[in-house]
Amino acid sequence: MIVDCDCHNYWSSAEVLLPYLDEYHRDYFTRGEQPGPRGSFPNANRPWLHPEGFKRMDINPETQDEQYRIMKEKHLDAYNIDYAIMTGDEAMEASTIANPFYAHALVKAYNDWLIDEWLSRDSRLKGSIMIAPQAPDLAAQEIRRLGHRSDMVQVLASHGTERPYGNPFYHPIFEACAEVGLPFAIHLGGQGGINTNPIAAGPTRYFWETHALLGQSAQTHVASMIAEGVFEKWPELYFIVIECGVAWAAPILWRLDADYKALRKETPWLKMLPSEYFRRNIRFTTQPLEQPETGVEHLWSILDAMYGRETLMFASDYPHWDYDDVQKLHIPPEWRGDVLGNNAMQVYRRLQNAGVNTTAAVETA
Amino acid sequence: MNGQGIHACKASDVAPGQQKIVRINNMPIGIFEIGDGEYHAMLNICPHRGGQLCEGPQCGTAVNGGDFGIEYGRRNELVRCAWHGWEFDIRTGEALADPKMKAKTFEVSVHGNDLYVHM
Numbered sequence: 001m002i003v004d005c006d007c008h009n010y011w012s013s014a015e016v017l018l019p020y021l022d023e024y025h026r027d028y029f030t031r032g033e034q035p036g037p038r039g040s041f042p043n044a045n046r047p048w049l050h051p052e053g054f055k056r057m058d059i060n061p062e063t064q065d066e067q068y069r070i071m072k073e074k075h076l077d078a079y080n081i082d083y084a085i086m087t088g089d090e091a092m093e094a095s096t097i098a099n100p101f102y103a104h105a106l107v108k109a110y111n112d113w114l115i116d117e118w119l120s121r122d123s124r125l126k127g128s129i130m131i132a133p134q135a136p137d138l139a140a141q142e143i144r145r146l147g148h149r150s151d152m153v154q155v156l157a158s159h160g161t162e163r164p165y166g167n168p169f170y171h172p173i174f175e176a177c178a179e180v181g182l183p184f185a186i187h188l189g190g191q192g193g194i195n196t197n198p199i200a201a202g203p204t205r206y207f208w209e210t211h212a213l214l215g216q217s218a219q220t221h222v223a224s225m226i227a228e229g230v231f232e233k234w235p236e237l238y239f240i241v242i243e244c245g246v247a248w249a250a251p252i253l254w255r256l257d258a259d260y261k262a263l264r265k266e267t268p269w270l271k272m273l274p275s276e277y278f279r280r281n282i283r284f285t286t287q288p289l290e291q292p293e294t295g296v297e298h299l300w301s302i303l304d305a306m307y308g309r310e311t312l313m314f315a316s317d318y319p320h321w322d323y324d325d326v327q328k329l330h331i332p333p334e335w336r337g338d339v340l341g342n343n344a345m346q347v348y349r350r351l352q353n354a355g356v357n358t359t360a361a362v363e364t365a
Numbered sequence: 366m367n368g369q370g371i372h373a374c375k376a377s378d379v380a381p382g383q384q385k386i387v388r389i390n391n392m393p394i395g396i397f398e399i400g401d402g403e404y405h406a407m408l409n410i411c412p413h414r415g416g417q418l419c420e421g422p423q424c425g426t427a428v429n430g431g432d433f434g435i436e437y438g439r440r441n442e443l444v445r446c447a448w449h450g451w452e453f454d455i456r457t458g459e460a461l462a463d464p465k466m467k468a469k470t471f472e473v474s475v476h477g478n479d480l481y482v483h484m
Contacts (some may be wrong), residue, residue: 056446058420321450328414 001341003049003351004327005285006187006242006315007084009118009125010055010067014090016081016117028102029353041106042097047192047203050321054089056138059280059319065119065265075318076124079326081352082341084318085126085153086118087187087242092130093157096193107132112323119151126277126351128156128185134194134334140176147180151278153348158190159217159244167226174234183238183347185282186221218244219252222282226256229269231281238347240283243317247290249307251277279307283347285315286331286339292317293363294331309335313344370474370481377478379404382441383477384423389474389482395478396473397455399441405455406482407444408469413460416448426452426461 011017015038020024021192033039061067077085091110097103107130119127131139131148141156146152148165155177163169165186177184191198191214198217204210219240225231225239226344256274264270270277284306292298312331316324331339371389376392379385381400381440384392386409393409395418425440443452443461452461458468472483 016382020466052445052450056416057445057450058417321448323416323448325416 001312001345002081002083003077003341003348004075004318005126005313005344006082006238006287007081007318008089008113008320009062009071009086010089010319011113012039012062012064012067013157014037016064017106020112020209025102025105025109028105028194039092040095041100046093046096048207050207052321054320056319056323064117064180066234067119068246071318072122075316079316081124081316081326083124083126083344083348085128086114087128087129087156087347088114090350091194092156092158092187092189094130094132094192095134095160096195097132097134098194100132100138102127103132103335104135104138104142106147111142111146115146115149115151124349125151126153126155127151129172129182131155131157133157133165133170133173136161136172139172140172143176143180143182144174147176147182150350153350154185154240156185156187157231158195159186159188159214159221159241160190160192161217161221162199164224164228165221165239166226166230167230168317171230171233174230174237178234178237181184181236181349183240185240185242186244188218188219188243201300204265212245215245217246219248222249222278224272225254225282226268226274226277227270231277232269232271232276236282237281237282238315239281239328240285240347242285242315244284245288245290246284246286246306246312247299249278249284249303249311250302253306278309283311283313283343285313286329287315287317288322289324289330291330299330303331309338310343312339312341313347362365369383373406373473373480373482375478376404376475379480382423384419384444387458389483392403393419394471395442395444396480396482397423398453399423404473404475405482406471406473407453407455407458408471410469411448411451412466412468413446413449413451413454416446416470418446418453419444421445421447421450423455 061070094103094106110130114127129152252274368375372389379396379398381398384395384397395407395409397405409419423444426437428438445452453468458470460466472482
């Protein structure tokens with residue numbers, strides 16, 4: 001059983017959203033100032049640009065049909081993926097837009113396009129309801145609008161934010177997630193624009209340097225979600241951290257536990273150690289898994305210290321430049337079944353009822 | 366040069382900066398010309414993570430211009446793997462960032478307009 005928890009469904013131009021926008025926001029999109037060429041999404045706020053582009057260079061679809069066909073051939077079929085969870089791409093950058101109504105209109109249009117153009121094509125494809133977190137009430141509306149669909153398996157936002165996700169400002173989002181029974185996921189991205197700088201000490205200058213450091217904001221979100229009592233208010237809620245690195249988690253948990261023991265009076269609503277909330281409610285996706293020069297055994301001992309066998313879920317990050325091949329994942333061989341699929345099946349409860357689409361459960365250990 | 370070369374393609378099929386990918390003995394091989402009139406062959410499987418090595422661009426790269434400046438150099442001497450973008454020296458197969466990582470290369474001989482790969 002293989003579940004890919006981070007599979008990007010692209011468009012060739014953001015103009016695919018036009019039919020899904022109301023007239024007012026269609027005007028915004030077509031008449032308003034654009035940051036890039038015709039058809040670009042309003043996300044020119046991105047401060048770090050990859051010098052070679054984000055995509056694998058052997059994947060160059062032009063039409064929507066090709067987008068799907070190439071994903072199917074080079075990824076889903078090639079690796080016997082049972083389910084691939086669509087994480088969009090540019091749409092996540094809506095979180096950088098100051099006007100919350102426009103940001104909301106864009107993600108709403110994206111979600112409808114996702115259903116029509118992707119989820120309808122292949123039952124292995126499952127959706128993430130994209131939200132604009134700067135408008136938590138509107139985000140909650142969107143979660144309730146689509147949250148009962150059997151082909152939507154999580155709520156998704158970027159990890160670049162105006163404030164840490166545990167802040168009560170965002171709680172309407174988690175309330176809606178809990179109501180419809182979906183996990184809340186954050187994915188690397190959404191830096192710039194109205195969002196605070198995700199790199200502590202000020203902006204870095206180069207893409208690779210920055211990419212390696214983007215776990216910083218994820219660390220803040222993890223600590224905040226635990227400290228603000230999100231998992232006491234919604235004990236069933238899963239918080240999924242996508243593409244932010246994983247090996248930093250264990251040392252942060254050690255610190256959180258030790259400091260909490262000394263200062264628990266700050267947050268009397270907590271009933272367990274931070275690491276216990278982590279183990280119960282937080283999940284990490286693998287890609288990009290750290291690759292220690294000094295030997296993979298160092299990584300494995302760190303993964304073990306973050307309860308990796310229970311908390312890690314496979315992600316390929318198709319079709320991005322740092323794509324991970326299922327076969328080449330550096331995790332202990334006896335964990336493969338759990339990390340490649342079993343953990344995701346537990347977290348994405350909706351998949352449990354969907355049944356397995358392919359009969360060939362490939363054992364790659 | 367080892368053994369009998371196997372016919373790969375016409376020399377005129379390969380231009381500097383535009384590699385051709387062929388199948389020889391059921392193996393995918395990239396044939397390159399880097400502008401020095403010589404031809405080079407490399408297995409289209411990246412030693413880093415098994416990606417489509419030769420389907421990436423044939424290119425040059427930034428060389429340190431001294432005093433932390435950037436200059437462009439080594440035009441067409443490198444191929445950048447299509448998956449993760451690692452740069453490999455087309456002549457030697459060595460990855461620029463990690464010379465221990467070496468792509469498999471083969472010798473190429475030219476007879477008239479025909480290229481032969483020696484495996």
